[in-house]
Amino acid sequence: MATHADALHDHHYHAPGLQHQFEDMGQQQESASIGMWMFLVQEIMFFGGMFTVYLVFRSKYPMAFAAGSNHLDAFWGGLNTLVLIVSSLTMALAVRYAQLGKRNLQVIFIILTMIFGTVFLGVKAIEYTKKYKEGIVPVAGLNMRTAKTASTHPGGRELSTRTGDTQDPRESLNTGVSESNTHETGEHSYYNPTGTFVWTDASLAAQAQQGGYLTDSEKIGYFSNGELNANKFRDKVRIFFWIYFVMTGLHALHMIIGLGVMAWLLWKAWMGTFSAAYYSPVEMSGLYWHFVDIVWIFLFPLLYLLGRHFLHGGAGH
């Protein structure tokens, strides 16, 4: 390995962190930063897929999204935004002091960053717990199999007897056999295929109907029984919550990974690895951390705030 001759003509300062494939620290650091940025572009596209899904369904069912959003707690969301912003600041400062080669300040700011990161996750946990209690957490609440909680469900009578697959109402669609009597008289019970996600408040959709600003998909998607069908509306709200949980869940996962990176960084910094000549791990971790912050900057208004004005501003216009 060490047979190669670059030591002979290596006139660069040979820092401790220099890896064998590089000629000098400049090259190594530039590689790291381009690499990190490429990685972030990759992350943008990863979250971007989710944002596309969000965009499609938000444009289809804006009222359901507003209703779901109003159910989120903007206080916690806002608090978390601030927490993340502070952690971004401390991270930026940690990088700065690494650049200046100040070990102690660097360590302090990394620790602060980790603390705020943890607070963020703690708040997230509080929110998730709340949602769990309200029965809108994926799998546990959104999708509990029907039988157990059927009684709490508006259409529960019918759901409780179902085994799940055999009586999907789509079956009756144009099959030409024996359907008109499977749905008993009068009250139409809408079959919720995936269980009890309880959601009865469809007032926003009613409001939008009066205001005349329902989208085409909503006109078809919310109505039944001559009026708003809370169950059908609920399914769209449920889509919102799924998107909420997937997006915030992936974000939280990134935070957790970030904390892992921070822990490693802390150890390195503690050992005094970084200096004014070699600090790119700190810088790169900082880029990652700020990126995660940016994702949240968008998630906060798009998930927590998008329907507030309906509550406060009255009925549209």
Next chain:
Amino acid sequence: MAERIKTATESESHHHEEHHIVPLIYYFGVFGVLVVGTILTYYAALVDLDWIFPGANTLLALLIAFFKMGCVVLIFMHVWWSSRLIWLTAIAGFFWLAIMFAFTMQDYLTRGAGVFTG
């Protein structure tokens, strides 16, 4: 070619002349902007702006978010002091995102809702 032989790294990196130390004031400035932006976002969301056009609230929220993002990217992430390549990379990421949005929505916005079950 008899041109000057230069190393690849020399020819396109400007970074190691400057370990750019950003003055503290920038960081705290951005921090202030972010906090104000967050508060602004919150209160703007409470006001009903639909009288301008439907979705005005979201647009405003996004504008603030983009501004905040700009600050973080440029200052916290040091892009302002980085090479053209980094600029390009950052922009390209969002450009591709825009492609995905635009080309997906061109389908959804030009076809009818068409959903009748459910």
Next chain:
Amino acid sequence: MQENSWVSIFPEQASTFAWEVDVLYFYLIAITVFFTVGIIAVIFFFFVKYREKEKFATGEEIHGSIALETVWSIIPFVISMTIFLGGAIIYFNQYRPPADTTEIYVVGKQWMWKMQHGTGQREINELHVPVGRKIKLTMTTEDVLHDFYVPAFRTKMDVVPGRYTTLWFEATKPGKYHLFCAEYCGLNHSGMGGYVYVMEQRDFDNWLAGSVSGQTPVQAGQDLFQNKLGCASCHAAGQNQRGAPVEGIYGEEIKLANGQTVIADDEYIRNSILNPQSQIVEGYQPIMPTFKGQVTEEQLVSLVAYIKSLSGAGGSSQTGSGSSSGGAATGGAGTSGGSDANSSGLIPRRADRGDTNSMGSNPNAPKPMSEPSNRQP
């Protein structure tokens, strides 16, 4: 065409736009042959002419030519634009049905095609159509994606759950043509097909006469409208009706209470019945109850057909055999006269099709909670 030849290389043309597609096809073949043969010939020529004279000799130094690059960017671009335009025009012919079509409803399900004629006939995996009439298929599916494909007509369309898609054609030549499912749909995808029979009008009328079973959709719809569902209590013709007029609305612009206008197409009528509150006609009260859950898909089809017939649109109202079987339009099974009209039941024609009448008995039925729930031995 080459039915008798040893191996055919060209499919029959049996629809009005088949020839357009074929012309485009031959145009593209010409382009392909031109470029492939041309470039390969040039390469061969160079291969022979400039073969290495001496080991490790050096070729002439040529850097390139902007002029050439421009030429060979622009020429392909122009050619490709002709392809694009040709393709787009034909595509719009294929996908924008003309006004005067006869409508047939098609439902795909794993793994069969169910057709329902405007005159009441039902068929499984077979479709009888007269020659020279514009047919429009309105299609949906109960389970996964399928695709209605008749090669001889050069047209196909995916069938999407939760939506109506449409396909139209005008057959030009009597015959028996393959019908395929062209979108992968699971186990018996390759068995999900049958034939389209294109008949002379006279034969078709005979076939109709022989296989009519029960009411036509228009008749069934009329029955539902006037008696069974009581629509007429509000919509009885006359000036003082509570409900908005349904006569003559099909294809017209309807003014809604919220100021918008919509075209009264199938979806609109359907939606008016299922979700009346979502589109209130200007000048009327939102008192119409929904009929969702009370009408079946089939009854809806009939109602829509009836309302269309009030506008003189939709299927020609053939007289049926008249014996209406009690329970609405569940396709009362008459005796099926035509040998291929399999209208009396849902028995799959091919043995390998399996019993697939309901999702319950479907070996591939959804069992979302458990990964491989039904593992093959």
Next chain:
Amino acid sequence: MQNVDAINVGNIKEEPRVNYLTNGFTLKSWLLTKDHKRIAILYLVTVSAFFALGGAYASLIRLELLTPASDLLQSQTYNKVFTHHGIIMVFFFLIPSIPAILGNFLIPIMIGAKDLAFPRINLLSWYFYMAGGALTLYALLRGGVDTGWTFYTPYSTTFSNGYVMAVGLGIFINGFSSILTGLNFIVTVHTMRAPGMTWFRLPLFVWSHYATSLVMILGTPVIAITILLMALERLARIGIFDPAIGGDPILFQHLFWFYSHPAVYIMILPGFGVISELISNFSRKKIFGYEFIAFSSIAIAVFGFLVWGHHMFVSGQSIYAGLVFSFLTMVVAIPSAIKVFNWAATLYKGQISYDTPMLYALFFIGLFLIGGLTGLFLGAMGLVVHLTDTYFVVAHFHYVMVGGQVLAYLGGLHYWWSKITGKMYSEFWSKIAAIIVFVGFNLTFFPQFILGYLGMPRRYASYPDEFQVLNIFSTAGASILAIGLILPLIYLTYSIFFGAKAPANPWMLPGLEWRTASPPPTENFEETPIVTWEAYEFGEESGLDLEDARNRNKVLV
């Protein structure tokens, strides 16, 4: 500083005592290596294994289709077989083939670097590949999936009984391998070039890998999130793809093709790179229109992201969206056309020799032309309505993927074989094999164009009788093709043990990879090379001592 020896080669006088192959023999020295060349070998072995498996599935497909009835395989099995074939060939063979093997091996050498920028990440990406591959294999063996490689919803989410999630997870993990490889290449090209190796002196192989890497980074994460959503939908019916509760199955197609169309360019751009090398080097002259070829790769990578909807013309997508996608599909064909014309022009006034790699390059051009031009059939909306989901599409993509990329891969493998292994393969057998592949390939897939236009749908286990004759041709062709592909396996393996020793520069070519020993030492060059010549420079400036080589060659022959 200038290493005269390194430049005046073919004439590396003595072998370095240790080359990358002899630098350690333990298993650990392979499995924990950070040497890009060894990682390339790891890929070579595993990717070949996947190719053989995918080929075995292909053989089953062809055997079943020999007769109209589904007799050899029941539909149930057949559906799994073509699904496995597609998944393995696309995700575990073709996408990593040229980039992860030849690209990994050659890019650092071609630009005069000691290694890729991130050797550890390079190794990690091989482990991602292995983990994803192992998981997928496990799932396939336990029962597999029958969704088609496209995983369309709602079949995949609600109706299929297969191991959709396990296979999905396998592809998800494998995706990171792709992303990390792309990332590594981009950084390497930016920062690791040797002194004097300016952007426009880069071999076109490097340019095309740069473009490929862009696609990998920008596209792959989207398939990752798509698969995640599909798995969630399947696990818990989140509703976004489920029409019963307001979701949209077509959204899945958008997300899937957002990645998978650009992915087909991941599967051809590296091939373009190889062919550019072969054409130029074996005509012993500068490539015609270097800049145009280089930028057309970038153009393909960029515009390739704008056309995914051409897979959805009959899906129920809005017809106006179809219009836009069709138009852009035509546009994205132009850069490919530019390449083809430039290759042909390069031959003009060259000194062309007919070694096996050049044979592959010739075949590539012919087959890619047909494959690409039939792509235009499929991009023309009016025609694709008839052709989509028929065997015409199957023929189209095998012409570009097998006739294109696989032949380029084989050509490249032969071309650099001496560099990789230090041994020469049999020129005779390799020519025979190339010709067999060409004949077999055409016999297999040309009839499928006709079948497609006749209307035979794809993914059919049984088909109407009148299609049988053409299917027999196709199956016969596939057997010939298989022989043509197994031959290289034999004579290449043979050459490793019994082949003649390869000189550092058997063809007296100017590229940097030919200016180091065969096989190269671990750090690639004894001393960092300094590049003073243009790409594909055969003139005096290249520093090649052709006179001397000719003399020695006379002695040798």
